[in-house]
Amino acid sequence: MVKVITDDSLANLPTVAIAAKIDAMAAQGKGRDLLDYLPEQFYGYHGRSSGEINRIKGYTFAAFLKTGLPDEAIPFVLDELENGLDAYLVAGAARALRGLNHALPAASSYLIKAFYNMLFMDDALSFESFNVKYPLSSYTTPLSEILETMKWLKVEDKHTLDALEKVYAVHQNILSKSAKTLLLETIELSRPHISVENDCCAIPLHAPVHTFIHKRRMRREVQEQVRLEDQDEQALSYNDFFTSGFTVLIFFYTRCDNPNKCSLSVSRFSRLQYLLEEKRLNQIRLAGITYDAGYDVSSRLKSYGDNRGFAFNRQQRFFRVTSGFETLRSYLNLGVNYAGSVVNNHAIELYILDKKGNVKVAQTRLQWNPEEIRDILISLLSKKESVSIRKVLRIAGNTLSGILIAFFPKCPVCWAGYMSLFGAIGLQSIPYTPQLFYVVLMGMLLNLYVNYRTCRKKNIRNAFYINVLGCFLVITGYLWKFQFAIYGGIVALLISSMYINLSGIFQSLFRNKNNQRIWLSQETGRQFRSTELQDLKLK
Known part of the structure; x- marks a missing residue:
């Protein structure tokens, strides 16, 4: 598990000083130490602009080519390939994959996504040093790094080869000469290795599922301190909404400028809403909480959801946290950081909570699939019913x-x-x-x-x-x-x-008027450890 460094002094270090630390770790081959610079919560990112963060993280990714890429860093790399729109950051992530000491054919689909993300954003850049001088004597580009990594992977599935051939057929006129050459070389090198049976798209790729340990004290602090306001300006406590059954919770904010993150997450949330209604799973609650409570007032939340097809009702709402956000942030270890009150860095985050507010499933970073979330919910509900029967006996x-x-x-x-x-x-x-x-x-x-x-x-x-x-x-x-x-x-x-x-x-x-149990349940006070439903499946 990647730890989060909580050293306030890092936030005050100049960017070049942090880059010097990265250079020192790369020179000593300390790839595991570089892991500390990847989480959004990293204290060195606090108060910095998004551009500075992208430079630091992209430079960190590129350093993995020298040190080797630990398996714990793979979700961060795939996240940037799938969702990233910054040329420097995506190029660094593509380069990082070549630091693996084992093949990862499943990464091909993420590299294809990155290729399309960068198709009209290809730019000259360099990882030779953090502070480069222009004009560049030698440089690389995001598309070059992506194609070099695909050559290194030796594409073995027909689906990815078809995608590469389609890219060449449709977009060859807008590719640079070097990118076109690399693309043709990748296609030619891949053809002898193609197997119809070895299809990477048949390999289910999931966002990492976290394991949480919730202590009674932490849960009680959230229940006592967190206050919410929904899209209709109705004020309520955390307990009023999140302790009456299973809840699917996502985080977003309306000023997010990456369409692959917040906007897409809310659109998929609307799709999940439809799938649950189709299965008559009306007992499942859906909630979206903004990272940006100061800007995202109730009217903005409602408009943002309406424009993406989300149907609001008493069971399905968007919230802004009016008090206790830091408590909630610590409780869920949210992947977000700020420069003042402005979000400067965040991940994709979806959680499934039980009636006590414990996290049963946490899918973060990689884009989640509404159909898979529906199936997980059905599995959790059936498990709950069987447990209830055993409890009665x-x-x-x-x-x-x-x-x-x-x-x-x-x-x-x-x-x-x-x-x-x-x-x-x-x-x-x-x-x-x-x-x-x-x-x-x-x-x-x-x-x-x-x-x-x-x-x-x-x-x-x-x-x-x-x-x-x-x-x-x-x-x-x-x-x-x-x-x-x-x-x-x-x-x-x-x-x-x-x-x-x-x-x-x-x-x-016997229940009270808020449909909450009058007495604490038998398990209250015990530590709860969620079971990992699925790991990131790599082949």
Whole structure:
């Protein structure tokens, strides 16, 4: 996992000083150290312009050709090839792939996308040093770097070869002489290796799926501090919307100047909305949150969604965060950075949250597919139903055991009470020693402590109070030889046991006016670790 450097001093370093650090790491072959410069949250990007960030990141990508490209950097490289529109950054990403120590045929489709992105933006540039002097004596271009990398990969699938031949047939008149030569060389080198069965487009490529560990304290801070305003200027808290079931959440902002990111994400969100309606999955909530709350007022959010086919309703809304954004940003580790209040760098981000606000799936960087997200949601819903059935069976089993424990005699006095109640035998027929009372007393206190822990976790303290009452009545009934107190204690223990074991059912039956559970669920307070549904599949 790529870490995020949190050193404030980096934000104050001149750009050339950061470039010098990159040169030093490249000279020493420290490719893994260069990973720290890739995340959008990198502190060295705070307060800088987008142009400066593109230069630093592009120069970092190019350095991987010397140091070797770690596998952890591949999603960042593919992200720029698929979505990038800056010539320097895309050229650096294409060059970085040649630092791999293994073949990556699946990258061919991303290089084709990058080729089309750069087709009318090809420009002379150099990675020889960070501060180059013009005119350039030797230079490269984004298209040259892309084609050099495709030659290095040795394209092996027919789909990519067909795409290259189409590019040459349609666009040869606008390609530079060097780009045209490289394109023809790539096509000729690829033809002997083509296999119809080896089709890279049959290889599913997914955005990296993160693993999250959510602590109760972090979740509580988000629920308490985050306040929202939707596209209709309705103010609400985080809990009002995000704790009633599964929610698909995307991040965007209306001033984004890259059509491959925010605009496309919202358009695909509209497509996902249609797919969910088609499957009658109306219980799924859809939410979009802007990175730019100061500029994206409610009217802008509504207009942005309307223009991209998103249908707003109570279950499907866009929000701006009016307070607590830094808490939410830290909770989700959002891939965004700022220069003042202006977004200067951000990733594509989609999250699927459960009813507690925990992240079940996080697809970031690479463009996500609405059909795949729909299928993941269907899988999560079916899993939830099966888990609920198992939980009901477990509650039933625990209830039965609770009833048996409550009625089972825990001491001779209780046994006498039972037998007297049913008219079977009397107290004098049971052999008893005084020391047995203290053993039973210790067992009862231990059971009381266990019940206290359980009731505290489930937030059902009334059950614990009833349990204390039952123990008190049994003990006092024994000491003062008052059988009705013993019977009352047994009944109290029975009620307490049923209360504890049936609380899960009560939680699902009784809800407050916001359709939220009155009691905390049984799992509240535990750490939650999401399971990675899919890794980036590389072949």
